Amino acid sequence: MQDASGAVVAFEHVTKRYRGADAAAVNDLTLEIPAGEICVLVGPSGCGKTTSMKMVNRLIEPTSGRITIDGRDVMELGAVELRRRIGYVIQQVGLFPHLTVGANTAVVPSLLGWDPARIRARTDELLELVGLSPHDYRERYPSELSGGERQRVGVARALAADPPVMLMDEPFGAVDPIRRERLQNEFLRLQERVRKTIIFVTHDVDEAIKMGDRIAILQRGGILAQYDTPAAILANPASEFVERFVGADRGLKRLSLARVRDLETIEPVTVRAGEDRAEIRRRLDRSEELEYALLVDDERRPLGWIDQHDLAGSGPILAEAATPGAPTVQPETTLRDALSALLGSSVQLGVVVDDHERVIGLVSVDAIGDRLREPVQGADGEFHPVGTEVG
Amino acid sequence: MDWAWIARNADEIAFRTWEHVLLTVIAIAIGFTISFGLALLIRGRPWLGAPIIGISGILYTIPSLALFAFLVPFLGTHNPVTAEVALVSYTILILLRNILAGLDGVSADVLEAADGMGYTRWQRLWRVELPVAVPVIVGGLRVATVTIVGLVTVTALIGLGGLGYLIVDVGYRRFFLTATLVGSAGAILLAVVADRGLVRLQSALTPWARSRTAR
Numbered sequence: 001m002q003d004a005s006g007a008v009v010a011f012e013h014v015t016k017r018y019r020g021a022d023a024a025a026v027n028d029l030t031l032e033i034p035a036g037e038i039c040v041l042v043g044p045s046g047c048g049k050t051t052s053m054k055m056v057n058r059l060i061e062p063t064s065g066r067i068t069i070d071g072r073d074v075m076e077l078g079a080v081e082l083r084r085r086i087g088y089v090i091q092q093v094g095l096f097p098h099l100t101v102g103a104n105t106a107v108v109p110s111l112l113g114w115d116p117a118r119i120r121a122r123t124d125e126l127l128e129l130v131g132l133s134p135h136d137y138r139e140r141y142p143s144e145l146s147g148g149e150r151q152r153v154g155v156a157r158a159l160a161a162d163p164p165v166m167l168m169d170e171p172f173g174a175v176d177p178i179r180r181e182r183l184q185n186e187f188l189r190l191q192e193r194v195r196k197t198i199i200f201v202t203h204d205v206d207e208a209i210k211m212g213d214r215i216a217i218l219q220r221g222g223i224l225a226q227y228d229t230p231a232a233i234l235a236n237p238a239s240e241f242v243e244r245f246v247g248a249d250r251g252l253k254r255l256s257l258a259r260v261r262d263l264e265t266i267e268p269v270t271v272r273a274g275e276d277r278a279e280i281r282r283r284l285d286r287s288e289e290l291e292y293a294l295l296v297d298d299e300r301r302p303l304g305w306i307d308q309h310d311l312a313g314s315g316p317i318l319a320e321a322a323t324p325g326a327p328t329v330q331p332e333t334t335l336r337d338a339l340s341a342l343l344g345s346s347v348q349l350g351v352v353v354d355d356h357e358r359v360i361g362l363v364s365v366d367a368i369g370d371r372l373r374e375p376v377q378g379a380d381g382e383f384h385p386v387g388t389e390v391g
Numbered sequence: 392m393d394w395a396w397i398a399r400n401a402d403e404i405a406f407r408t409w410e411h412v413l414l415t416v417i418a419i420a421i422g423f424t425i426s427f428g429l430a431l432l433i434r435g436r437p438w439l440g441a442p443i444i445g446i447s448g449i450l451y452t453i454p455s456l457a458l459f460a461f462l463v464p465f466l467g468t469h470n471p472v473t474a475e476v477a478l479v480s481y482t483i484l485i486l487l488r489n490i491l492a493g494l495d496g497v498s499a500d501v502l503e504a505a506d507g508m509g510y511t512r513w514q515r516l517w518r519v520e521l522p523v524a525v526p527v528i529v530g531g532l533r534v535a536t537v538t539i540v541g542l543v544t545v546t547a548l549i550g551l552g553g554l555g556y557l558i559v560d561v562g563y564r565r566f567f568l569t570a571t572l573v574g575s576a577g578a579i580l581l582a583v584v585a586d587r588g589l590v591r592l593q594s595a596l597t598p599w600a601r602s603r604t605a606r
Contacts, residue, residue: 093504
């Protein structure tokens, strides 16, 4: 897939007034989203974030002002043609229950009249891309999928015709917090490859900070309160509204700006069932930082912690000796999410795992804490919160 | 039970069964076509919904005997048209309601996704709404078919009747119990076979609705 396939999306003095309503739903909105970036529209209910998003593919039409994609007014194109060129993902996914996963993914290419061989190849490529094996999933129906799997198919379907722009309306709102975290990480990794221009709607500030290259904070009446990078918004809220909306724990939220991959990880002492206890003890002693060994399976996936107590005596270590429940995080996990995962566990070490749950390293609560205490003065003398690239 | 009579009249029984099937199939086919057209009309102009359903509801409540008595002076006896006009009018309420309910049952997020993907109105109707509505629509067809198989027997009063001929003309008028039993059993069997057949049809049309269990 080509990189930076996105297009510039610009709102120019866009206003939407619903018939019979006193106040505007969206009021004179002007903002430009650079190609290939994620712009999160966030705000309390009634702030017009969803209305703003739906005006891009004309599910709602503006009362005045214009929206352009790469300079072209969306009102110039037919609504149907326009929508086939814009990816669309909604909270409830809206997969077609009567179509297989493969056919669901192929919906837009079919509407565009691609030939079957091309559609088939594209469908398999997309399912692979969102982490669903085409062989296992192509012929299944939506009713046979979990919520997370459905959401992935929804993303694959939206990407099918390689649209430059994607609209995502609370795409991870319907999945539980742990799976949401995973889906967010996965999506960010995917976005690094596809580089679409994405308009992402959420009511959750933490999600906005995590997902957005830029955040547009809207307030009731569809008024743009601030449009900037997450770091800039946390550092300098433009108004009292923004400050309140972002929350009193701005300091803690700064942790959302940095990811686990920004930290130096600790090399774990990994052991497999059956290894000799005395040998494991020696390896642990050599590592100064660690008091626990990590039991892993043959694929290097974590099974649990083994402490000194389990290692007394000699002979092989049994799988049952491990204390399960080591919290796992991914390189894309924000430090804030990592911290809350670690605080809930007895051993305050997080296991960093890759896509396939294989161990990459360890992060400690202390390392995250150090990050929080780092000076926030940027090289240019301006106030910069933790984890932003300066310059 | 006069088995010898049954053996002697096998041809007659087969013919009456065939007539029964034909009267039923024609009534369902015409009734479905009309209901489908009305459903599309109501989708386009929702204000037509209440009056159309109201009229089909009134048709449904007219006692079948009264309806035949009313139609015969205009269309005559021994006329399949007389029978079909009455039979069709009984299918419409059931079929129309189910088609509308099936279309209304398509969830809002599926419709929003279809619009967002760039389906035209017609594409959305034919490729998404109707296929998703199939189980409910076939449900209506089953009720209508079983109802009509029963009602066809009444058309014996105007000289048709399919298996109803055996029940009324042979069994009732000549006090011949065997004919009544054969006619009734035949009609029941036809209803059961038609119903099973429609269940099979639905299952074949909607493989996606079969696999609800796994997650």
